[in-house]
Amino acid sequence: MRTRDECLDLDARDPLALLRREFVLPGGQIYLDGNSLGPVSVGAQRRIREVVDQEWGDGLVRSWNAAGWADAPFALGDRLAPLIGAHDGEVLVADTLTFLLAKIIGGALELRENRHVVITDAVNFHSDLYIVAGMAKLAGRDIVVKTIDRDTLHEHLDEDVALVMLTQVDFRTGEMLDMAKITAAVHAAGALMLWDFAHSTGAVPLDVTAADVDFAAGCGYKYLNGGPGAPAFAYVASRWQGVLRNPLPGWLGHARPFAFESTYESAPGMRAYLTSSPSVIALAALDGALEVFERTTMTEIREKSLALTDLFIELVHDELGDAFEVVTPREHGRRGSQVALRHEHGYGIIQALIERGVIGDFRAPDICRFGFAPLYLRYVDVYDAVQVLAEVVRSSAHLDERFAVRLAVT
Numbered sequence: 001m002r003t004r005d006e007c008l009d010l011d012a013r014d015p016l017a018l019l020r021r022e023f024v025l026p027g028g029q030i031y032l033d034g035n036s037l038g039p040v041s042v043g044a045q046r047r048i049r050e051v052v053d054q055e056w057g058d059g060l061v062r063s064w065n066a067a068g069w070a071d072a073p074f075a076l077g078d079r080l081a082p083l084i085g086a087h088d089g090e091v092l093v094a095d096t097l098t099f100l101l102a103k104i105i106g107g108a109l110e111l112r113e114n115r116h117v118v119i120t121d122a123v124n125f126h127s128d129l130y131i132v133a134g135m136a137k138l139a140g141r142d143i144v145v146k147t148i149d150r151d152t153l154h155e156h157l158d159e160d161v162a163l164v165m166l167t168q169v170d171f172r173t174g175e176m177l178d179m180a181k182i183t184a185a186v187h188a189a190g191a192l193m194l195w196d197f198a199h200s201t202g203a204v205p206l207d208v209t210a211a212d213v214d215f216a217a218g219c220g221y222k223y224l225n226g227g228p229g230a231p232a233f234a235y236v237a238s239r240w241q242g243v244l245r246n247p248l249p250g251w252l253g254h255a256r257p258f259a260f261e262s263t264y265e266s267a268p269g270m271r272a273y274l275t276s277s278p279s280v281i282a283l284a285a286l287d288g289a290l291e292v293f294e295r296t297t298m299t300e301i302r303e304k305s306l307a308l309t310d311l312f313i314e315l316v317h318d319e320l321g322d323a324f325e326v327v328t329p330r331e332h333g334r335r336g337s338q339v340a341l342r343h344e345h346g347y348g349i350i351q352a353l354i355e356r357g358v359i360g361d362f363r364a365p366d367i368c369r370f371g372f373a374p375l376y377l378r379y380v381d382v383y384d385a386v387q388v389l390a391e392v393v394r395s396s397a398h399l400d401e402r403f404a405v406r407l408a409v410t
């Protein structure tokens with residue numbers, strides 16, 4: 001069995017160890033929920049203060065030009081692009097994820113007018129399911145949304161399929177899908193591919209260029225640490241820019257927003273997918289949060305992520321045997337950066353852990369979810385968290401009646 005000293009030794013040799021200092025982490029807690037809301041970083045704090053005190057405080061309206069506010073959604077997109085293998089000019093940071101998915105789905109359906117089927121995963125994140133159904137209704141023609149078992153995708157790929165939308169890392173189980181292989185199969189059937197990177201970006205290496213992805217979108221507040229409700233990002237491969245229409249046009253996506261023309265003419269490039277005013281303070285937070293990624297590589301992050309999740313799975317098994325079903329694939333190639341443990345009293349277990357300073361989350365009906373963010377987590381944190389988990393389970397602390405009623409946000 002692994003010892004705590006062995007974990008301390010792994011930390012001493014960890015090439016990412018110094019980056020932990022870039023985060024503001026409350027004492028007495030082990031934070032295993034960075035896949036839901038990443039912590040604030042020194043960089044984010046500094047950029048927010050700069051924007052509030054100087055750019056907004058002193059510069060006022062002049063800052064739209066002088067401080068680059070008007071171009072911030074694209075500058076930040078270029079900063080984020082290397083994390084997903086995109087080129088400059090292929091990423092926009094704006095809105096939130098569900099809205100960006102709406103724009104891409106709506107536009108993509110117009111690109112395959114002789115096809116009427118959209119495929120998504122039956123266990124996709126609920127917001128993704130709602131928005132794809134909503135956009136299908138708005139399409140102005142009969143669109144069928146098929147929610148399938150993603151493992152049977154190949155059986156559904158025929159000449160009726162216009163678009164396939166999948167989330168690359170399953171938010172519940174942490175299973176990671178083979179982006180290149182699935183995209184190639186979708187293209188072979190003549191359909192378009194939209195990937196949701198909510199649980200991928202900043203956690204696993206992504207290469208949209210190599211995988212020939214058409215469209216993607218992801219979240220700013222999970223592993224990217226952009227803050228609660230942070231803006232999301234959209235990727236539109238350069239070959240689709242100027243072709244994919246934004247179905248939610250607004251003044252800032254116009255070719256000449258300050259000409260105040262009464263008819264819409266789309267701006268070129270990614271600007272076409274901007275609708276309304278960027279949320280400048282929120283963009284600044286994400287901008288500051290991305291700094292730390294420039295001090296490492298996704299390869300290094302991935303290596304540590306797999307080591308942390310391996311360690312967690314191993315320790316849970318050593319301490320608790322088969323008390324939990326490990327739902328997350330053991331195979332590295334199919335694992336994101338989280339571990340999901342199934343237990344019938346999962347909600348109580350997570351609440352008891354939170355009371356003891358180990359922060360994970362619960363996903364109905366029975367999943368205890370633990371996110372492992374390599375930028376700030378230590379191997380010894382994994383060790384200590386499993387000790388607390390073992391204490392909870394052995395003492396049945398999770399069966400306390402206080403946990404019988406669920407909070408609004410789990």
Ligand SMILES: *Cc1c(COP(=O)(O)O)cnc(C)c1O
Pocket residue numbers: 096097098099125127128167171196198199219232
């Ligand atoms: C977190 C998450 C979202 C949330 O999107 P917002 O609209 O930004 O709140 C959507 N889809 C998936 C798969 C997610 O994990």
